[in-house]
Amino acid sequence: MIQTWLHKFRVAFAGLFWALRDQPSFHVHLSVAAAVIVVGVLLPLQLWQWAGLIFAIGAVITAELFNTSLELLVAVIHPDRDPRIGRVLDVAAAAVLAASLAAIAIGLLILGPEIYLWFAPSQA
Numbered sequence: 001m002i003q004t005w006l007h008k009f010r011v012a013f014a015g016l017f018w019a020l021r022d023q024p025s026f027h028v029h030l031s032v033a034a035a036v037i038v039v040g041v042l043l044p045l046q047l048w049q050w051a052g053l054i055f056a057i058g059a060v061i062t063a064e065l066f067n068t069s070l071e072l073l074v075a076v077i078h079p080d081r082d083p084r085i086g087r088v089l090d091v092a093a094a095a096v097l098a099a100s101l102a103a104i105a106i107g108l109l110i111l112g113p114e115i116y117l118w119f120a121p122s123q124a
């Protein structure tokens with residue numbers, strides 16, 4: 001039982017590390033996520049704000065992993081160009097776009113006011 005779960009984790013982490021190593025899009029997503037986390041650490045964020053940021057980062061990474069998975073699958077089962085395959089990949093890319101736009105909105109809503117308060121002159 002434990003061996004089965006260890007195997008599930010091992011293959012999942014292998015997929016994650018492969019995507020991190022070989023997919024340039026991931027480097028962009030991870031750089032932005034790292035920048036958001038650094039800014040978040042500098043600000044006095046509450047737990048629910050961290051939860052929002054982590055959820056947004058997780059959603060983008062999840063969408064990118066599914067997109068990458070589909071690209072790999074298409075490369076194997078249908079390497080020739082086909083407009084229907086193109087539409088499948090376009091929709092998968094749109095999922096990453098939708099998650100990224102939502103993450104940008106969440107980041108601005110959470111970090112925007114905090115950054116403003118950080119730079120605003122004290123009223124005291």
Ligand SMILES: Nc1ncnc2c1ncn2[C@@H]1O[C@H](COP(=O)(O)OP(=O)(O)OP(=O)(O)O)[C@@H](O)[C@H]1O
Pocket residue numbers: 023024025067068071074078079080081082083084085086087089090093
């Ligand atoms: N086999 C195919 N048939 C038709 N169109 C394709 C095919 N492969 C790729 N495309 C088109 O090229 C676009 C980019 O696909 P590709 O797999 O090159 O993604 P990518 O630019 O490497 O994305 P990412 O940076 O997420 O890895 C697709 O959205 C699709 O419109």
